[in-house]
Amino acid sequence: MQIRIDGLSARHRAAATGAAAALRQVSLTIGPGEQVAIIGPSGAGKTTLLNALACALKPAAGKLALDGTDPWRLSVAKLQKLRGRLFLAPQTPPLPPRQRVITAVLAARLPHQSLLASLRSLIYPTHIAEAEAALAHFDLANKLWDRVDRLSGGERQRVGLSRALVSQASLWLIDEPLSSLDPSRAALAIESLTQAAKRRNATLVTTLHQVDVATRFARVIGLRDGELKFDLPSREVTRERLGALYAQYEHELTSAAPVVGDPAQEDARSAVMYCR
Amino acid sequence: MNSSATVLSPRLRDPAWLKRVFWTCVALVLIAPALVVTEFKPWTLFEPESLKITTRFLGDFFPPNIEGEFLLMVAREAWRTVAIATAGMALALLIAIPLTLMSTSALSISALPGRMHAMPFVIRQAIRWLLIVLRSVPELVWALVFVRVVGLGPSAGVLAIALTYGGMLGKVYGEILESDESHATNSLLRNGSGRLQAFLYGLLPQSSAELTSYTVYRWECAIRSSAVLGFVGAGGLGQQMDNSMKMFRGDEVATMLIVFMLLVGLADYVSERLRRVLA
Numbered sequence: 001m002q003i004r005i006d007g008l009s010a011r012h013r014a015a016a017t018g019a020a021a022a023l024r025q026v027s028l029t030i031g032p033g034e035q036v037a038i039i040g041p042s043g044a045g046k047t048t049l050l051n052a053l054a055c056a057l058k059p060a061a062g063k064l065a066l067d068g069t070d071p072w073r074l075s076v077a078k079l080q081k082l083r084g085r086l087f088l089a090p091q092t093p094p095l096p097p098r099q100r101v102i103t104a105v106l107a108a109r110l111p112h113q114s115l116l117a118s119l120r121s122l123i124y125p126t127h128i129a130e131a132e133a134a135l136a137h138f139d140l141a142n143k144l145w146d147r148v149d150r151l152s153g154g155e156r157q158r159v160g161l162s163r164a165l166v167s168q169a170s171l172w173l174i175d176e177p178l179s180s181l182d183p184s185r186a187a188l189a190i191e192s193l194t195q196a197a198k199r200r201n202a203t204l205v206t207t208l209h210q211v212d213v214a215t216r217f218a219r220v221i222g223l224r225d226g227e228l229k230f231d232l233p234s235r236e237v238t239r240e241r242l243g244a245l246y247a248q249y250e251h252e253l254t255s256a257a258p259v260v261g262d263p264a265q266e267d268a269r270s271a272v273m274y275c276r
Numbered sequence: 277m278n279s280s281a282t283v284l285s286p287r288l289r290d291p292a293w294l295k296r297v298f299w300t301c302v303a304l305v306l307i308a309p310a311l312v313v314t315e316f317k318p319w320t321l322f323e324p325e326s327l328k329i330t331t332r333f334l335g336d337f338f339p340p341n342i343e344g345e346f347l348l349m350v351a352r353e354a355w356r357t358v359a360i361a362t363a364g365m366a367l368a369l370l371i372a373i374p375l376t377l378m379s380t381s382a383l384s385i386s387a388l389p390g391r392m393h394a395m396p397f398v399i400r401q402a403i404r405w406l407l408i409v410l411r412s413v414p415e416l417v418w419a420l421v422f423v424r425v426v427g428l429g430p431s432a433g434v435l436a437i438a439l440t441y442g443g444m445l446g447k448v449y450g451e452i453l454e455s456d457e458s459h460a461t462n463s464l465l466r467n468g469s470g471r472l473q474a475f476l477y478g479l480l481p482q483s484s485a486e487l488t489s490y491t492v493y494r495w496e497c498a499i500r501s502s503a504v505l506g507f508v509g510a511g512g513l514g515q516q517m518d519n520s521m522k523m524f525r526g527d528e529v530a531t532m533l534i535v536f537m538l539l540v541g542l543a544d545y546v547s548e549r550l551r552r553v554l555a
Contacts (some may be wrong), residue, residue: 056466058389083467094463096481107477111468118473
């Protein structure tokens with residue numbers, strides 16, 4: 001899928017009116033099948049950019065075109081259909097804790113499945129082999145029948161990534177895929193993602209905190225304070241450029257990615273009582 | 277000496293104290309008229325005359341009637357009561373589930389990027405009002421209506437429970453679905469799933485335990501409610517209880533009350549088990 005954005009600005013849904021937009025005047029073009037890493041210090045607008053590309057966030061200004069069409073001019077139904085060709089993996093894997101891994105992975109097929117087929121797959125999973133193969137790419141094949149809440153944070157994140165391989169999307173938008181993975185797993189995960197995207201000719205856009213991993217992508221985009229700082233082939237991303245991009249955030253260049261709250265713990269809040 | 281020292285240092289005084297006293301007084305002032313209106317005089321219960329009546333009434337309950345023939349009748353009517361409650365709940369679910377799915381904002385596609393569109397919003401409000409109408413009419417009133425329409429017997433009870441409980445279930449299901457963690461569901465919708473697909477794969481696994489336990493609790497309420505409905509001729513154990521009361525057969529009433537306790541206990545047990553399985 002081809003992406004084209006022109007002077008795009010976007011702000012968070014919860015942002016106060018008048019607050020500076022999280023993304024300001026960003027323009028870029030990403031060709032079909034291209035693989036791009038987005039880097040930048042915390043709060044640079046990386047996630048906002050991904051959400052805007054995923055049609056999850058309506059741009060405040062500027063143009064967005066996916067394969068030449070402006071998604072926000074489509075009807076709700078057509079836009080939803082278009083969303084089926086996009087795959088957005090949020091940083092915290094969106095997995096219901098009581099669901100089994102197999103179901104969670106196969107959920108990525110929903111946009112391309114009839115309601116009846118989805119119901120049938122709940123009664124007895126269809127495409128088991130496909131789900132297992134996707135999990136195997138992330139070294140998780142043995143967790144196929146486990147429940148999500150029995151998995152560790154890193155395993156959950158990898159289940160979330162395996163969804164991409166099962167979805168039939170042509171644009172993958174992956175937010176911080178490595179945030180809770182150890183270095184060896186992270187290498188495997190990035191390898192699997194990029195290889196699979198290449199095989200399917202899917203466009204891959206991923207935000208990354210690990211600069212060394214990002215330079216393995218052919219193209220690297222640097223964001224800071226909501227603005228595009230550079231958009232370069234990775235061999236041209238020099239130490240000086242990185243230094244400028246991360247000025248005052250040097251610790252993020254060297255240390256591991258910040259740890260995100262574990263959604264399982266938030267779920268542990270006490271059960272709500274209904275006395276009606 | 278000591279106490280005067282505490283008075284002298286306002287820094288150590290609880291600043292919320294006056295506010296607390298104030299709101300307690302406000303609550304008492306507000307309750308007072310309610311007590312007057314309801315002629316709240318609990319001490320009349322303990323006057324010798326009242327005590328005599330109470331003991332006579334309760335004395336009639338012992339021993340409970342356990343004649344074979346009567347027990348057989350009670351078992352048959354208890355079964356009918358359970359059937360009324362279950363059939364009523366089944367119909368109520370038929371009303372509540374589609375209305376919930378249509379009205380819950382957790383499954384709104386148009387609300388994904390921000391505000392919900394006007395049309396879906398209007399439909400949601402209309403359904404909300406329909407649910408209010410359904411549940412604001414007490415099932416007893418529905419039963420009186422249906423007794424006239426379909427005649428004396430269980431079907432009036434079933435229909436009455438279906439309408440009122442449909443409204444209640446629709447409202448609470450909606451609240452359960454909206455209060456749950458929406459990350460998984462939202463993410464499915466964002467990736468292009470349909471509303472029902474997102475419900476089945478995101479929302480349902482998230483809230484199945486709460487939904488089940490509330491449903492079973494409502495089923496328990498339906499059993500109790502069908503007893504009340506029996507008094508207006510809607511069949512089941514309630515109707516028999518009404519008969520026995522009119523004939524001053526305390527022993528029969530006692531047996532039937534015990535059966536009710538057993539049924540409610542059963543519902544409690546089922547709910548507990550289901551919660552454990554789904555947890």
